[in-house]
Amino acid sequence: MKFALSWNTAYYGTGADQMSAIAQHAEGLGFEAIYVPEHIALSARPEPAQLALPADTEVVDPLGALAYLAATTERILLGTGVLLLPYHHPVTLAKQLATIDLLSKGRLRLVTIGLGTVPAEAAAFGVDYAARGRVADDAMDALRLLWAGDRDGVSHDGEFYSFDSLTSFPKPYQADGVPLHVGGSSRAAARRAGARGSGWFPGGRLSLPxxxxxxxxxxxxxxxxxxSLDGFDHTRWGTIDMTTDDVAARAEQGVTRLVVAPTGSTVDEQRAELSAFAQRHRLVASS
Incomplete structure (x- = not known):
C-alpha cells in the first residue's frame, strides 16, 4: 500500500510556510505523494454541492501550488485531487502540466481529473453542465496527443476541441507523458477510468457492494x-487515525494507495499526526 497526503487550503489556510513545512515533513517520513484540490470559482449563492464551502473560501490554484511544492521538496510525488478538467483548455493545460513535470524532474505523476459539482462554476466557463463528462473525455485525448506529438505537429478533431498541425514543447519529463487518473464515484467515472485513465480515485459515501x-x-x-491494468492505481481516501486492519481491508478491495489529511489546527499538531501515522504503518523515512 502507498500512502499520500492531501493538502486543502480551504481547511488549512494559504500560508506558504505551513504548506512547505508539512510537505517536507511528509516527504521525510516516507509519504509517497501530496495532493492539492481545485475550485476555480465559487457561487455567492451557494448551491447544494457547495454548501460546505462559504463563498469566500480560499482555495489556491493547484498547479501554482504544485509548482511551489516542487521547488520546496525533492522527492515527493505531486498530484491533484481533483483538477476540474472541463474548465481547462487542453492546449494551455498541456503546456502547464508538462512544465511542472519537467521542472520537478518527473514528479507530476498523480494528476487526477474530475468534472466538478457546482453548476455555477460550469456556467462561468460556458460549459454545458450535462456535457462536462464528454468535454473531459475529449480533453484527455487532446492532452495525450499533444504530449506525444513531434515537430511535425498533431491534429485533433474532437467534439469540443479541434486543432490542426500543432506542436507543444517542452514535453513532460518522462516519455510516457503525465499520467491522468480519473476521480469520481459514478458509473460514468468508473467507465472513464477503465477506458482512459492511468488510475481511479473514487470519493463519495458508497457502500462496500x-x-x-x-x-x-x-x-x-x-x-x-x-x-491492461498492469500498473493501474486504485486510490481511495483514508483517515489519519486508520489502523493497520483498516489498511488491510482496503488492500483486499484492490486499493493500492490511500490519501489522508491531518486534522490538527497547528503545524506541530499536524506534524505529530503524520509522524504517528508513519510509525503505525511503517513508512520508510527518506534519507
Missing part, C-alpha cells in the same frame, strides 16, 4: 477496450 460493483466496472471497461 457499491464500491465493488464500480471497481468491477473499471476492470470490465478496460478489458473491453483492450487495455
Amino acid at each position: 457499491q464500491r465493488a460493483e464500480l471497481w468491477q466496472l473499471v476492470q470490465d471497461t478496460a478489458a473491453a477496450a483492450g487495455r
